Amino acid sequence: MGFPQNVKTMANAKLTLHAVGLNFHVRPHDVLMNIRVFIFALLTVLCFTGCTSSTNISKRDPFYNYVGQTVELHCPVDVVGHSGVWFGGDKGIHTLHTAQYGIIESGTEGQEREFYGENSHVFSGSGDKYGNVLAVLPVGHRVQIDSVWDEVIADEEQIIAYGHTTIPPSTNEVSFAYAWGEFWMLWRAPWEPNDTPQKRAPTGELPAHFDYDMFKAPTNTPTWGAKVKP
Numbered sequence: 001m002g003f004p005q006n007v008k009t010m011a012n013a014k015l016t017l018h019a020v021g022l023n024f025h026v027r028p029h030d031v032l033m034n035i036r037v038f039i040f041a042l043l044t045v046l047c048f049t050g051c052t053s054s055t056n057i058s059k060r061d062p063f064y065n066y067v068g069q070t071v072e073l074h075c076p077v078d079v080v081g082h083s084g085v086w087f088g089g090d091k092g093i094h095t096l097h098t099a100q101y102g103i104i105e106s107g108t109e110g111q112e113r114e115f116y117g118e119n120s121h122v123f124s125g126s127g128d129k130y131g132n133v134l135a136v137l138p139v140g141h142r143v144q145i146d147s148v149w150d151e152v153i154a155d156e157e158q159i160i161a162y163g164h165t166t167i168p169p170s171t172n173e174v175s176f177a178y179a180w181g182e183f184w185m186l187w188r189a190p191w192e193p194n195d196t197p198q199k200r201a202p203t204g205e206l207p208a209h210f211d212y213d214m215f216k217a218p219t220n221t222p223t224w225g226a227k228v229k230p
Contacts, residue, residue: 054096055150057159059224062192063148064229066161069190070144076106079135079167082177092131095160096151099177101167103137104130107189135167143191148180157183157210183215186224200224 058067081092082102091126093102137143143165151158161179180189184202201217203226 012212028201031143037067051152051154052096053150055154056147057150058148059229060148060225061227062085062186062224063161066145066191067147068145070142073137073139073141073143073190074194075190076139077103077137077141077190078106078130078133079103079137079176080130093160093177093179094153095158095162095176095177096153097149097160097162099162100174101134102130103143103176103178106136116198137165137167141165145174145191150184159184159186161189183195183210185217199223 045213059062082099082101087135093099093104096212135200143163145161145163146160148161151160158179161180162175163178164175166173179187181187184206186202188196188198199217199221201221201223203223205211206215
């Protein structure tokens with residue numbers, strides 16, 4: 001974007017600012033460049049925050065059966081890193097809320113944990129999405145489920161369960177995040193009974209931004225979310 005000629009001419013001069021009794025010599029060109037960088041950064045932040053949302057869905061089924069409860073794992077889970085979307089790396093469980101660790105079913109970091117059909121191109125991620133496995137929690141290990149959130153970040157959506165547990169041999173409690181679903185397709189959580197359907201689709205229509213065939217569940221997929229706890 002060009003500037004008026006008088007501004008360009010002024011950019012070759014120096015401004016003398018008198019503040020707190022001191023003289024600061026600042027080139028107008030530097031001031032203008034800093035303003036442009038600030039405006040660009042501000043617009044980027046506003047755009048990004050405008051494309052995020054976090055909704056507490058703890059009172060919907062099946063989540064209300066587990067929130068506030070201490071439950072046992074029916075399958076081993078890997079403890080991995082956690083990366084907040086505002087600060088963090090590109091590995092681990094990505095969430096909008098704070099957690100110390102992420103957990104994911106052991107051995108399901110890759111295509112086994114796809115949420116839709118193999119031709120949909122909507123997968124949970126590649127085998128290195130979650131980074132290094134830090135520990136493994138065995139069958140029977142107890143975890144507390146605190147809340148469940150529907151989190152949208154730009155063109156991504158996840159259903160995230162937050163809770164806390166211990167990581168043996170330590171007895172100190174730590175917080176964790178678990179990706180229970182993606183694009184509103186719910187996965188069988190490690191604390192749900194083994195006869196729970198592997199995948200469950202949302203009831204009703206998807207939000208307009210995601211209302212495409214690639215995000216729609218196969219016919220006759222069991223559903224979730226029809227009931228709300230009073």
